Amino acid sequence: MSQIRFAIPKGSLEEATFKLLERSWTKVNRKDRTYRVYLDDPNIVVKMLRPQEIPTLVSEGLYDVGITGKDWVGETNADVEPILDLEYGKIRLVVAFPDKYHYKNLDEMIADYAKKKKILRISSEYLITASKFLKQSKSYKKYYGTKDPLIVTPWLRLGVNKNVQIHLSFGATEAKPPEDVDAIMDVTETGTTLKQNKLKIVDEVLTSTAHLIVNKKSLRDPQKREKIFDIVTLMRGAVHGKKYLHIYLNVEEKNLKKLLQQIPSLKKPTISPLSEDGWYGINTIIQKADFHKLIPKLRKIAQGLVVHEPRQILELEEIKRDEEN
Secondary structure (H helix, E strand, O other): OOOEEEEEEOOOOHHHHHHHHHHHOOOEEEOOOOOEEEEOOOOEEEEEEOOOOHHHHHHOOOOOEEEEEHHHHHHHOOOEEEEEEOOOOOEEEEEEEEOOOOOOOHHHHHHHHHHOOOOEEEEEOOHHHHHHHHHOOHHHHHHHOOOOEEEEOOOOEEOOEEEEEEEEOOOOHHHOOOOOOOEEEEEEOOOHHHHHOOEEEEEEEEEEOEEEEEEHHHHHOHHHHHHHHHHHHHHHHHHHHOOEEEEEEEEEHHHHHHHHHHOOOOOOOEEEEOOOOOEEEEEEEEEHHHHHHHHHHHHHHEEEEEEEOOOOOOOHHHHHHHHHO
C-alpha cells in the first residue's frame, strides 16, 4: 500500500491537533526537538510544519493530507480539497483601527483618505485576503476601480495602487497603529488584546477553524484514496465523539416504554433483559447538550446510570457513501 504523507501544524494549533490525533489513533509518539510524529500506522508518515506552509505543500503534492486553518487555504489560493472541519482553532479575521477615529468601517476610511489624497496603510499577515477584501469595497471600486493595492514586504512589492498599501506584519500587528499604519487586519478570538491597544473592530473579514485538507491528485489515486478515507473515518469519529456521551442504565419493565419515549439516541437504544425478571439494561448514545435535560427524568424512572465519553463515533455508512461518490 502507498504511504500517505501527512502534514500537521506547529504553533497555535499544535496542542489541539495532538489531542485529536490521540483520540484518533491508539499510539502517537513525538521525539523531543524533532518535527517527526509517529502513529501506530506505518503507512502514514507525519511531519510538523507551520500552518501557513501546509496548504501550498499539500496543493503541490509534497504531502497528501494536512491540517491547517481554512484561513490559510484562502490566503494561499491553494488548490486543495478541505475534506473535514475539525472544529477547533476557531478564529476571526477582523479589521481594526484606533478607537479615536470616527469612521464606522474600512469603507468609510477608504473614501475619506481618497478624497483627501492621503495614503492608506494597512498591516496584516494576510496579504492576499486583505487585497481581496479591499477590492470588493464600494469606496475602493469607486475611487480606484480594479487596481490592485500595493503589497509591501521586505523582499518584494506587488500591485500598482500606491494610495492603498498593505504592509506585511511579522507579529504584534496590534502595536502598529497609529504611527506606522492606519488600520490592521488581524486574527482575534475575544478582541481583548485589540481593546487593550485602544483599537476597535469595525469589520469581520472571515471566521476559520482547523480543517483536514487533501491533495486532489492523491484523492483520485485508488490506493491512496483508501488510506485517506481511513484517516478521514478516524478523525471524523474523534470529532463526533467529543459531542456525545455513551450511557448505560437499568429500568424496571413498567417504566420501559416511558423511558424509550423520552431518551434520545444516535439511532436506536440497545435493550437487554437483566438477570432479575422485570428489569432491563439500556445502552445508548446521546448528545452532550441533552444530558442535563435528561437527569431529572432519569432520576424518577431509572437506576444505575453509568456515563462514558466515547473516544470515537465512526459513521462508517456515511464514509462509504463519500468513497463511492
